[in-house]
């Protein structure tokens with residue numbers, strides 16, 4: 447079929463297999479261009495099909511020749527209906543990995559469930575024995591607690607008072623003001639249930655109970671802080687409470703891994719266009735201003751640049767892993783640079799529908815968004831018929 451983008455609000459309903467495959471190849475080439483990393487050898491990535499998780503899988507495999515197992519929740523194609531982008535990404539990744547003789551298998555299903563954890567345990571036992579790196583990179587709007595069966599929905603709300611600020615619809619470029627009503631106690635608890643550290647800890651408990659973590663094993667989950675501008679809706683909002691919980695869980699897990707000489711970290715990453723972040727109000731405007739400045743400064747990074755730097759310059763160096771005063775790894779250091787933030791704050795005041803095309807990188811935002819779905823990728827012929835029915839070679 448010929449596949450074109452079909453958007454509805456913050457999502458794109460279609461995705462392009464060849465565009466996704468080209469994105470994956472570009473990421474692989476980037477990692478290879480940065481040289482080899484004396485990194486992990488057997489890696490489990492939970493949330494491996496898009497965004498930071500995919501970049502972690504690619505960096506592990508093509509940066510340090512690691513065997514990888516990827517867990518994700520993606521939709522296969524049906525005739526005439528393309529798969530979700532993470533499906534095509536994973537298919538492309540596994541083809542490339544297998545071509546160079548790297549072990550790569552995947553499990554598609556709900557990572558929050560006991561069943562998927564059990565399937566993963568069985569696969570590790572059968573194929574890899576022990577894992578030396580577990581990346582936890584889930585972003586989900588809901589989670590069903592496997593013990594109680596109760597489903598929780600996360601929210602993106604301020605806490606204490608309503609929040610009013612500018613935002614942009616990056617499809618139309620219209621800058622408008624939005625007000626978000628504050629969360630109640632239940633919203634806060636539900637968001638912590640979904641995006642906090644409980645499931646990360648359950649994964650590590652399950653793996654450790656089966657003796658599937660190698661001596662010195664490391665686990666890393668991803669967090670975000672961001673500027674004062676977005677604080678009410680992000681770091682001091684419901685999602686921020688969940689990130690506080692995730693960060694606290696790193697210490698709980700680190701204690702549990704002590705007897706193995708293992709480690710648990712949160713890495714604070716920079717703001718990027720992903721399916722998850724496009725849905726957060728105010729963030730797209732912030733990102734479009736941030737991109738403009740970081741590109742001008744020559745310090746712009748995407749997921750793959752961030753994660754490659756995380757592995758090569760933070761996690762796998764001969765010296766101790768550098769962390770901030772709260773024990774977190776920081777690869778948001780360039781985003782948070784004082785001069786960068788001062789410029790964003792200044793542009794923020796000026797941002798209107800009329801001024802944004804000049805002062806912000808709206809085009810970059812939009813291109814990155816369509817790239818997520820395999821569209822607007824250089825070198826791909828979108829006029830050409832493609833086979834939407836792609837299989838993931840290592841899918842269990």
Ligand code: NAD
Pocket residue numbers: 492493494495496497498499517518519520532555556557558583584585586668669670714715716717718719720721722723
């Ligand atoms: P993403 O949406 O690109 O990736 C989410 C992944 O989770 C996908 O692989 C998806 O298949 C998987 N997933 C979702 N629900 C699942 C389920 N129930 N079972 C199995 N797999 C499931 O998200 P992302 O932006 O890469 O975010 C990953 C992490 O990084 C999140 O913790 C996020 O908060 C954090 N982070 C994001 C940003 C940003 O700007 N995007 C910045 C810093 C930190």
Ligand code: NA
Pocket residue numbers: 493494495496497498499500583584585
């Ligand atoms: Na991810």
